[in-house]
Amino acid sequence: MENLNLILPEIFISIAIMLFLIIGVFKKKSSSLIYNLTTISLVILLAFVYNLNSISEISLFNESYKIDNLSNFMKIIMIASGIFVMLTSSKYLQISKINKIEYPVLVLCAILGMMVMISSNDLIVFYMGLELQSLALYVLASFNRDNLLSTESGLKYFILSALSSGLLLYGCSLVYGFAETTNFNEILINSNKTEYGLTFGIVFILVGLAFKISAVPFHMWAPDVYQGSPTSVTIFFAILPKIAALTVFIRFLYVPFANMSDQWQMIIIFLSIASMIFGAVAAIGQTNLKRLVAYSSIGHMGYALAGLSVGTNAGIQSSITYMTIYLVMNLAFFSCLFMLRRNEIYYEKIEDLSGLSKNHPILAFSLLVILFSLAGIPPLAGFFAKFYIFMAVVEQSMYFLAVIGLLSTVVAAFYYLRIIKIIYFDPEKEMYEKNHHIGLKLTLILSTIFIIGYFIYPSGLTEIISKINII
Amino acid sequence: MNFPILSSLILLPTIGALFIFFVRSSSEKYQASKYLSLFISIANFILSIYLWYIFDKNSVEFQFVENREWLLGFVDYKVGIDGISILFIILTTFITPICIISVNATIKKRLKDFLIAILLMETFMIGVFCSLDLIVFYLFFEAGLIPMFLIIGIWGGERRVYSAFKFFLYTLLGSVLMLIAIISIYWITGTTDVEKLYEIGIDSNYQNLLWLAFFSSFAVKTPMWPVHTWLPDAHVEAPTAGSVLLAAILLKMAGYGFIRFSLGLFPLASDYFVPLIYFLSLVAIIYTSLVALMQEDMKKLIAYSSVAHMGFVTLGIFTMTQQGIEGSIFQMISHGLVSAALFLCVGVVYERHHTRIINKYGGLVQIMPKYAIVFMVFTLGAIGLPGTSGFVGEFLILMGTFKKSFLVATIASLGVILGAAYMLWLYKRIIFGEIINNEIKSMIDLKKFEILILFSLVIPIIFFGFYPEPLINSIEVSVGNLLDIYNTNIQTNLAYKN
Numbered sequence: 001m002e003n004l005n006l007i008l009p010e011i012f013i014s015i016a017i018m019l020f021l022i023i024g025v026f027k028k029k030s031s032s033l034i035y036n037l038t039t040i041s042l043v044i045l046l047a048f049v050y051n052l053n054s055i056s057e058i059s060l061f062n063e064s065y066k067i068d069n070l071s072n073f074m075k076i077i078m079i080a081s082g083i084f085v086m087l088t089s090s091k092y093l094q095i096s097k098i099n100k101i102e103y104p105v106l107v108l109c110a111i112l113g114m115m116v117m118i119s120s121n122d123l124i125v126f127y128m129g130l131e132l133q134s135l136a137l138y139v140l141a142s143f144n145r146d147n148l149l150s151t152e153s154g155l156k157y158f159i160l161s162a163l164s165s166g167l168l169l170y171g172c173s174l175v176y177g178f179a180e181t182t183n184f185n186e187i188l189i190n191s192n193k194t195e196y197g198l199t200f201g202i203v204f205i206l207v208g209l210a211f212k213i214s215a216v217p218f219h220m221w222a223p224d225v226y227q228g229s230p231t232s233v234t235i236f237f238a239i240l241p242k243i244a245a246l247t248v249f250i251r252f253l254y255v256p257f258a259n260m261s262d263q264w265q266m267i268i269i270f271l272s273i274a275s276m277i278f279g280a281v282a283a284i285g286q287t288n289l290k291r292l293v294a295y296s297s298i299g300h301m302g303y304a305l306a307g308l309s310v311g312t313n314a315g316i317q318s319s320i321t322y323m324t325i326y327l328v329m330n331l332a333f334f335s336c337l338f339m340l341r342r343n344e345i346y347y348e349k350i351e352d353l354s355g356l357s358k359n360h361p362i363l364a365f366s367l368l369v370i371l372f373s374l375a376g377i378p379p380l381a382g383f384f385a386k387f388y389i390f391m392a393v394v395e396q397s398m399y400f401l402a403v404i405g406l407l408s409t410v411v412a413a414f415y416y417l418r419i420i421k422i423i424y425f426d427p428e429k430e431m432y433e434k435n436h437h438i439g440l441k442l443t444l445i446l447s448t449i450f451i452i453g454y455f456i457y458p459s460g461l462t463e464i465i466s467k468i469n470i471i
Numbered sequence: 472m473n474f475p476i477l478s479s480l481i482l483l484p485t486i487g488a489l490f491i492f493f494v495r496s497s498s499e500k501y502q503a504s505k506y507l508s509l510f511i512s513i514a515n516f517i518l519s520i521y522l523w524y525i526f527d528k529n530s531v532e533f534q535f536v537e538n539r540e541w542l543l544g545f546v547d548y549k550v551g552i553d554g555i556s557i558l559f560i561i562l563t564t565f566i567t568p569i570c571i572i573s574v575n576a577t578i579k580k581r582l583k584d585f586l587i588a589i590l591l592m593e594t595f596m597i598g599v600f601c602s603l604d605l606i607v608f609y610l611f612f613e614a615g616l617i618p619m620f621l622i623i624g625i626w627g628g629e630r631r632v633y634s635a636f637k638f639f640l641y642t643l644l645g646s647v648l649m650l651i652a653i654i655s656i657y658w659i660t661g662t663t664d665v666e667k668l669y670e671i672g673i674d675s676n677y678q679n680l681l682w683l684a685f686f687s688s689f690a691v692k693t694p695m696w697p698v699h700t701w702l703p704d705a706h707v708e709a710p711t712a713g714s715v716l717l718a719a720i721l722l723k724m725a726g727y728g729f730i731r732f733s734l735g736l737f738p739l740a741s742d743y744f745v746p747l748i749y750f751l752s753l754v755a756i757i758y759t760s761l762v763a764l765m766q767e768d769m770k771k772l773i774a775y776s777s778v779a780h781m782g783f784v785t786l787g788i789f790t791m792t793q794q795g796i797e798g799s800i801f802q803m804i805s806h807g808l809v810s811a812a813l814f815l816c817v818g819v820v821y822e823r824h825h826t827r828i829i830n831k832y833g834g835l836v837q838i839m840p841k842y843a844i845v846f847m848v849f850t851l852g853a854i855g856l857p858g859t860s861g862f863v864g865e866f867l868i869l870m871g872t873f874k875k876s877f878l879v880a881t882i883a884s885l886g887v888i889l890g891a892a893y894m895l896w897l898y899k900r901i902i903f904g905e906i907i908n909n910e911i912k913s914m915i916d917l918k919k920f921e922i923l924i925l926f927s928l929v930i931p932i933i934f935f936g937f938y939p940e941p942l943i944n945s946i947e948v949s950v951g952n953l954l955d956i957y958n959t960n961i962q963t964n965l966a967y968k969n
Contacts, residue, residue, distance in 0.1 A: 421635070
């Protein structure tokens with residue numbers, strides 16, 4: 001009998017999901033109650049996961065489920081950002097009239113799926129988590145069902161995601177066929193470099209995963225889905241699934257396929273370079289902020305992949321650091337988006353930011369900090385994120401990747417500067433509303449302080465992440 | 472542990488900026504934030520003068536070194552100064568209060584934000600001159616882009632957006648290559664500590680590439696021909712205080728970088744690339760002087776003259792002679808004072824007449840005699856007339872250059888003549904001649920605060936022109952030490968080749 005204490009978080013969240021559904025069915029008008037309960041249960045979940053922090057590595061259920069430093073850290077940052085996402089978006093849901101009971105329950109389902117993904121050590125467990133996550137996300141994307149764009153984005157996401165899941169599944173079956181097992185550790189032992197079938201399997205799996213983190217050339221869905229979904233779902237999309245998918249990326253590359261790095265390294269480098277360049281160039285012409293974030297997140301995933309392509313622990317750690325700082329920046333950015341509200345309407349065009357600095361100096365200042373940080377200008381946190389990546393990349397003498405990456409930061413700086421220009425240099429427009437939900441304010445203040453203050457004590461995060469040694 | 476005087480020098484303006492940020496913004500309180508920032512910057516100036524006083528001029532070591540663990544396992548926060556950096560620090564702390572006083576007339580909107588930007592800028596500039604670690608240096612070097620971008624973009628002229636973007640992207644593009652080089656240095660040598668790097672040196676195989684990467688950043692910032700085009704745009708659009716900061720200090724970061732890093736870390740590559748630098752410097756001196764002659768906008772003219780003067784600086788640095796390098800440092804300090812003064816002078820008439828086009832002026836000597844006098848001093852300082860600080864720098868540079876190459880020195884000397892031509896012609900057109908329209912008649916002469924800031928610049932320009940000793944004394948040992956490192960490196964390499 002396995003020690004069920006170790007999967008207490010997963011059990012807890014499953015029970016919570018069922019309980020909330022029951023409450024929702026039997027109690028009328030319980031949506032905000034369930035929303036709040038969900039937030040609270042996420043906090044409890046965080047405590048449960050944090051409790052497992054002392055476990056450095058343990059495998060459960062015939063080694064198909066793994067709890068180690070990587071999974072613990074990723075779960076913690078994922079759940080923590082989940083809490084902040086819930087805090088920021090409560091008011092938005094009310095105003096957009098999509099505060100149904102299903103919303104928080106679906107969020108919990110997605111989080112459960114991601115937790116399974118993060119801990120999975122087996123192809124089947126991994127696929128189960130992935131699908132649980134994806135199905136919840138399809139519904140969430142089209143949650144604002146009276147809105148044409150939202151339903152379109154949900155459908156688009158569903159079709160493309162189903163396609164990529166198909167590819168992924170095909171890849172899994174190939175790997176299973178040639179390695180004769182679904183367990184990651186055993187695949188590592190059984191993998192035979194000369195077997196082309198296995199290589200094909202890897203390629204298909206990587207394609208499926210690249211789709212999930214929207215790396216070029218599998219990024220087509222991202223801009224439409226980001227724009228069409230309700231903003232509260234977009235912020236979710238921009239952060240949580242990326243964390244989970246990146247963890248799975250790390251696991252796949254460095255556990256079952258660790259021996260075949262010469263096969264996958266070129267693919268990852270290509271994905272990384274293409275994403276960095278495309279993300280930087282394509283964002284220039286955007287007028288919608290959510291669409292712009294989609295392109296910028298494509299670029300950012302390129303940097304995270306650059307860290308993965310290196311093939312060292314330092315590279316993986318730099319990737320995780322990047323992801324952590326990226327999620328804080330995104331939280332902050334979306335909090336600002338939630339604040340652009342006037343007469344019950346949310347504004348999301350770039351020109352709506354025009355002259356923001358005049359009427360809302362503090363919001364404008366936060367945006368300034370966030371955007372410079374996203375552009376990677378020191379001394380803000382975004383610079384350090386990139387710095388660690390390039391540190392790892394140059395260590396392995398991959399100068400080509402480093403130069404391309406840094407040059408695309410210059411291109412990317414242009415579109416971030418363009419937003420800053422609109423905020424600071426352009427004439428002002430009407431005021432936005434100034435009273436915001438306390439959770440939203442808190443999120444923005446905390447994340448902005450993190451971004452500005454990161455340089456004072458950068459070792460804190462590094463120390464935690466340096467415990468994650470996969471290789 | 473001693474009192475961390477350098478860190479407090481760096482942090483004091485930021486603390487001031489924080490205070491101003493939290494002062495509630497109503498129109499009367501602007502006065503409060505202005506006095507606060509003035510007080511902070513003057514306190515910083517006094518602190519830096521005290522630092523100069525207790526600084527040991529005869530020691531080759533870096534002094535007041537602070538070392539703290541920072542980026543785990545990679546980089547320590549390390550600051551310290553030698554005779555070269557101390558001068559630039561004092562220049563920074565001296566120019567900042569002048570900028571703050573000058574906003575009286577020029578900044579009409581959002582004064583509070585402007586003061587915050589200037590104070591942050593001061594932090595970053597002092598940080599650049601103090602840092603003894605490449606990463607820390609890069610951090611300060613790049614961070615300065617943010618406030619400067621905002622200064623040009625928010626308070627600038629008509630084409631401010633274009634200029635601000637051009638400034639930002641040009642500089643960023645140059646700098647990212649330097650970042651790669653810094654990271655590579657870390658992996659080649661295992662450290663980014665400048666002191667240690669001076670000791671162990673960098674493998675000669677890598678030096679050329681690394682030198683080029685650093686060069687790409689410094690050349691943009693200096694600016695050297697042909698990547699100088701951002702400078703005239705930035706200067707023309709920036710508000711007076713912004714132009715002053717840009718010309719007086721930002722450009723000097725690159726010159727300082729050339730001395731401290733290019734020369735100190737890559738002696739062999741520096742030696743190898745001397746012809747390139749000579750060529751680019753000469754083009755800068757002659758070509759931009761000619762361009763300056765033809766300018767119709769006063770600020771543009773001074774901006775091009777800055778490029779020419781910085782051409783002298785780079786020329787002097789890469790002569791690798793005691794005189795050349797000392798001259799370059801002297802020229803940078805002097806140009807910092809003179810160009811700041813010239814931009815302030817342009818600001819004075821612009822504020823009254825609202826144009827910078829030279830043709831719209833004439834005969835100012837009859838209306839504004841005091842202005843004519845101070846402007847004369849600065850013009851002569853820019854030309855490098857004996858008795859002004861400009862002369863000492865140019866003279867030393869040319870002396871150093873003559874030692875190395877007669878031809879280069881001759882061509883560079885021609886630049887001095889061109890410099891005299893465009894500056895005197897500018898002076899003649901603005902100050903002398905007929906009063907061309909009635910609007911000029913209504914212009915008033917210098918106000919009290921303008922006299923204060925302009926005279927505080929006149930004094931050092933003339934003082935150091937007659938008595939350059941204090942500056943030369945302070946840099947002599949450090950420059951000598953730098954050259955010793957350089958020469959030993961060259962000789963060991965020669966011996967190795969033979």
